[in-house]
Amino acid sequence: xxxxxxxxxxxxxxxxxxxxxxxxxxxxxxxxxxxxxxxxxxxxxxxxxxxxxxxxxxxxxxxxxxxxxxxxxxxxxxxxxxxxxxxxxxxxxxxxxxxxxxxxxxxxxxxxxxxxxxxxxxxxxxxxxxxxxxxxxxxxxxxxxxxxxxxxxxxxxxxxxxxxxxxxxxxxxxxxxxxxxxxxxxxxxxxxxxxxxxxxxxxxxxxxxxxxxxxxxxxxxxxxxxxxxxxxxxxxxxxxxxxxxxxxxxxxxxxxxxxxxxxxxxxxxxxxxxxxxxxxxxxxxxxxxxxxxxxxxxxxxxxxxxxxxxxxxxxxxxxxxxxxxxxxxxxxxxxxxxxxxxxxxxxxxxxxxxxxxxxxxxxxxxxxxxxxxxxxxxx
Amino acid sequence: xxxxxxxxxxxxxxxxxxxxxxxxxxxxxxxxxxxxxxxxxxxxxxxxxxxxxxxxxxxxxxxxxxxxxxxxxxxxxxxxxxxxxxxxxxxxxxxxxxxxxxxxxxxxxxxxxxxxxxxxxxxxxxxxxxxxxxxxxxxxxxxxxxxxxxxxxxxxxxxxxxxxxxxxxxxxxxxxxxxxxxxxxxxxxxxxxxxxxxxxxxxxxxxxxxxxxxxxxxxxxxxxxxxxxxxxxxxxxxxxxxxxxxxxxxxxxxxxxxxxxxxxxxxxxxxxxxxxxxxxxxxxxxxxxxxxxxxxxxxxxxxxxxxxxxxxxxxxxxxxxxxxxxx
Ligand SMILES: Nc1ncnc2c1ncn2[C@@H]1O[C@H](COP(=O)(O)OP(=O)(O)OP(=O)(O)O)[C@@H](O)[C@H]1O
Ligand SMILES: [Mg+2]
Numbered sequence: 158x159x160x161x162x163x164x165x166x167x168x169x170x171x172x173x174x175x176x177x178x179x180x181x182x183x184x185x186x187x188x189x190x191x192x193x194x195x196x197x198x199x200x201x202x203x204x205x206x207x208x209x210x211x212x213x214x215x216x217x218x219x220x221x222x223x224x225x226x227x228x229x230x231x232x233x234x235x236x237x238x239x240x241x242x243x244x245x246x247x248x249x250x251x252x253x254x255x256x257x258x259x260x261x262x263x264x265x266x267x268x269x270x271x272x273x274x275x276x277x278x279x280x281x282x283x284x285x286x287x288x289x290x291x292x293x294x295x296x297x298x299x300x301x302x303x304x305x306x307x308x309x310x311x312x313x314x315x316x317x318x319x320x321x322x323x324x325x326x327x328x329x330x331x332x333x334x335x336x337x338x339x340x341x342x343x344x345x346x347x348x349x350x351x352x353x354x355x356x357x358x359x360x361x362x363x364x365x366x367x368x369x370x371x372x373x374x375x376x377x378x379x380x381x382x383x384x385x386x387x388x389x390x391x392x393x394x395x396x397x398x399x400x401x402x403x404x405x406x407x408x409x410x411x412x413x414x415x416x417x418x419x420x421x422x423x424x425x426x427x428x429x430x431x432x433x434x435x436x437x438x439x440x441x442x443x444x445x446x447x448x449x450x451x452x453x454x455x456x457x458x459x460x461x462x463x464x465x466x467x468x469x470x471x472x473x474x475x476x477x478x479x480x481x482x483x484x485x486x487x488x489x490x491x492x493x494x495x496x497x498x499x500x501x502x503x504x505x506x507x508x509x510x511x512x513x514x515x516x517x518x519x520x521x522x523x524x525x526x527x528x529x530x531x532x533x534x535x536x
Numbered sequence: 537x538x539x540x541x542x543x544x545x546x547x548x549x550x551x552x553x554x555x556x557x558x559x560x561x562x563x564x565x566x567x568x569x570x571x572x573x574x575x576x577x578x579x580x581x582x583x584x585x586x587x588x589x590x591x592x593x594x595x596x597x598x599x600x601x602x603x604x605x606x607x608x609x610x611x612x613x614x615x616x617x618x619x620x621x622x623x624x625x626x627x628x629x630x631x632x633x634x635x636x637x638x639x640x641x642x643x644x645x646x647x648x649x650x651x652x653x654x655x656x657x658x659x660x661x662x663x664x665x666x667x668x669x670x671x672x673x674x675x676x677x678x679x680x681x682x683x684x685x686x687x688x689x690x691x692x693x694x695x696x697x698x699x700x701x702x703x704x705x706x707x708x709x710x711x712x713x714x715x716x717x718x719x720x721x722x723x724x725x726x727x728x729x730x731x732x733x734x735x736x737x738x739x740x741x742x743x744x745x746x747x748x749x750x751x752x753x754x755x756x757x758x759x760x761x762x763x764x765x766x767x768x769x770x771x772x773x774x775x776x777x778x779x780x781x782x783x784x785x786x787x788x789x790x791x792x793x794x795x796x797x798x799x800x801x802x803x804x805x806x807x808x809x810x811x812x813x814x815x816x817x818x819x820x821x822x823x824x825x826x827x828x829x830x831x832x833x834x835x836x837x838x839x840x841x842x843x844x845x846x847x848x849x850x851x852x853x854x855x856x857x858x859x860x861x862x863x
Contacts (some may be wrong), residue, residue, distance in 0.1 A: 174637065182635045301781055375691075376634035379649045380622040402833030533617075535598050 161383045168365040171381070171389025173216035180391055189397050193351045193404040197412070200347055201298055214258035216249035221269040223310050231235065231262065232307030236298035262299065272324055273358040279328045300327050344413050345496045346469045348405040349489045352398055352428075352437055353463045353519055359397070360439030361452040363390045364531075369449055372536060383531035387524070391436040408502070419499035423506040423513075428494035434488040437523035444530040463489045491516045549574050549699055549730040550595060552606030552613055556598060557590050557753075564590045566753040568604070572732055572746075577725050579744030579761070580734040583843055587753040589629055589736040593703050595732070596626045610701055619763045624652070625697035629704050631684045631735075635677030639668055641686055642676055643694060661721045681708040690718065693724075698704040698722070702733040706740065718743055738835045770841060772806045772832040773817040774799070777826030786824065790816035806837045818862045 174478060177184060189226040215231060217224055232239050240258055243249035263281035271278040280300055304323060367373040376386070409415040417424075446452035464470055466484040473484060484490045491512040498504035498512075506513075511531075544647055550572035557565040565587040572578045572625045574762060593599040595608055597617025611619045633694050635640045643662055647655035663669045666686055676687060687826075689705055695775025700721075706714045718740065721731055733744070749757040759767055775783060780803050787805050796805050807813035814830070821828040 160655065164651060167649055168650050171643055173648075174634065174641070174645045175643055178634065178636055326676050370632050371628070372634055373632075374593075374598065374625075374630075378596055378621060378624070378628070379646070380625040381649055382618075465597045524798045534600050535593060536599055 163388070165387045167381050167387045167391045168392075171386060171397045172392055175390055176394040177335045179397075183281070185359070189355050190400060190404070192348075192355055193408075193443045195253040195404065196347055197344070197350055197408045200332060200343055200434055205320050206422060207226060209533060211237050212240045212261060213260040214241045214243055214249055215239055216243040216261060216263045218266045219268055223272070223307060224264050226310060227264065227306040230302050231323050234298070234302045236302065251282075258391065260275075268325075270511045275470045277324060282327055283328060303327065313367075344405070344409045344415055344502045346493050348402060348409075348496060349467070349492045350464060350469055351401055351405060352492075353489050354460055356398055356435035357442070357459055358453070358456045359394055359435065360391055360436050361442040361446065361456045363440055365446045365449050365452045366523060367440050368447070377533065377535065381386040382519045382527070383528050383533065386531070387440055387527060391433075391440055394436055395432055398428075398435075402428060405443055409489055411442045415500065417500050418503040419501075419508075420505040423495070423504060426506060426513060427492060427509055428497065428518070430468040430513060430520055431488055431492040431495075434516060436529055437520060438488065441523050441527040442531065444532070459487075465491040479483060485515070485517070488519050489514060491519075547574055547610070548572065548607075549576075549605055550578075550732065552595065552608070553604060555593060555601045555604035556593050557587070558602050563753050565594065565601075565750075568753075568755055569749060570595070570606075570732075570755075572730055574730055575725050575728050576745045577721060577731045577733065577743070579741050579747040580606055580750070581736075581741055581747055581839060582750035583732075586751045589703055589749060590753075591750070592626070592703050592732065592734065593810065596624050596701055597621055598626075598790050602726045613831075622695075623698045624701060625692035625695065625699070626701045627688050627705050631688060633676055633684075633688055633691060635706075636674055636675065639663070639673040639679070642687065643691060644689045646694050652695055653741075658694055660695050662832060666690050682710055682713060684719075685709050688714060698729060700729060700731040700733070702731065704734050705734065706735065706737065710805070713742070724858070738839075741835050749839060749842060756842050764838065765833060765837070768833075768838050768841070769808055770806050770838055771810045771813055772804050772831050772833040772837055773809070773813065773828050774802045774831045775826050775828045776802045776822060777821070777824060777834065779824070780827040781825055783820060783826055786820050787816065791822060792816045793842055795837060797837060797840055799836075802833070804837055805817070806833055806841055 249261045253261045261283040268278045442455045469492040494512045495509045553569045555568040593602045606613045606618050643659045787793050787796050792807045793805050794807045
């Protein structure tokens, strides 16, 4: 029995049936179309607002004219609101830990003295780990504030300090690595996240729904083959994926003004392989899960690493080796690289090939596994 | 009706031996043999949970038997289920069509899955037969129970199968529709279509050519319907009177009475020993001043008696193993 032998008429029968069912299930369809819009609004809002007015504390371990002008600048800036000035280390730590301040800016002892001597003193910035996006904004904000604050002092006798780079270092302490990604980086990545979420979720119930509703018994009593069910049941959602892609691309172009610099061919190749791989991943889940509830749980099992380990949220290269290895096995990891390269770095088909072939391998592996797992009996 | 390559006239359409299916510790079907000749209407009877559905699923390749072998429509039941499925119409016990598709869409889907030529024409004809032409766009899930059954039946016949496996096809169907259904089955049988049909209705059982009776996964009886009463040799008396509950209690204790069952306004006492039964019934009815007369034992009594005998056996067998385990 050839696993890949199939009748296109039966594939079409299932395809049409799924299409009708999808059309009747208005709510699910609406959710799938609204999902990109909602996520774009949510993420887009976070991206568009430079973090401002974040509560910060300052710990001054010395009290000189430069330090005072730095403090004045901080207070004047709209990035941070100075909620407290700590007199010692303990007090500063407490403010940060209690959440009264999201940031603690520490001016160490001898800062001015060492600055004048060009010993590159350090300004410490401790960021609350729980808000990595905000941290990223403030880190850049603080260096700018410091530059402006010290600028008047670096005139006259101290003008030798005004040369760049700045004669001090800003040392950032954080447990999280803030992504440092900008809107330009996040919106293309969002396309990967949205597609992973909807494509995997919707196909993960492809078979379990039939089992739960009892229609699987009828379907299995017909001569339909596993590969026909697989293709017929997944292809309708390619259309959904296409609609979502168009929504995100339009938002990227018109709302976020992100240029599309690379080749459309590379984009099409990447997105097709990615959508197909996600559909197969979901379909594989539906051959494993016994109930729709289980299918949903397994979907989240896939979805969390897809967000966390793919490089969408945190820099891929900063992860430990085992996490990177896991990430490489996820379709979204490769797709994120493809789409960022294509949209932002003028990449063509040849440039993205390095991530296209792993995507194709994942696709074939998932499809074969799903076919092998398909139960042709009710056992 | 299309003739398939596998079986010719007069041959056995279903010919399976030793079919066994276990679910964990439960032996749902135990060593089942089934021989159904072409064109026959074979009744498949048995109490709830006796393994009818499981057996039918094994015959059409939906469940893999743990043991057993045989041929269905001339194809190997273990290795050629694809070929079997193409020529079998299986109607599931539970409604298994798409509730969110319309009547027509369901029929179309099945017609396409079987790759039938002139799918539209077939669907039109099926709708006409069903009398559902006007309601063809109605969503199937919204149909009444009986209409769902009739739609399911139409769906499993649309590809003109050589073998119909019908699992309680008339459960919840009104008497008129049941008559129509049996008329159709008989017409099909005349054309050479074979039918294996499970049912709990005795008026349907008597319409079958043969009956296989199964209880606790074991086949207890398999014979031509007409031969069954003589084979079992069950005699029955019908007893009427004021306090039937008391009469039933008394009769149950009498020797020679194997079964007491209520039938409408009367109770039936049954037993295989005609003389002992008559003596017992007359003793009780005289004492309690009841009206008693000998009647012909029906299928219902026969099957209840068959199962009742089995229950005891089953019980003693269980005790025997329990005793062994303790020893
Ligand atoms: N998938 C399964 N898993 C476990 N046990 C099962 C399964 N299917 C059936 N059984 C058990 O096998 C036995 C036979 O079930 P089956 O459905 O074949 O009975 P049936 O004769 O069709 O009964 P009914 O007249 O109620 O339809 C029952 O005890 C049932 O609980
Ligand atoms: Mg049953």
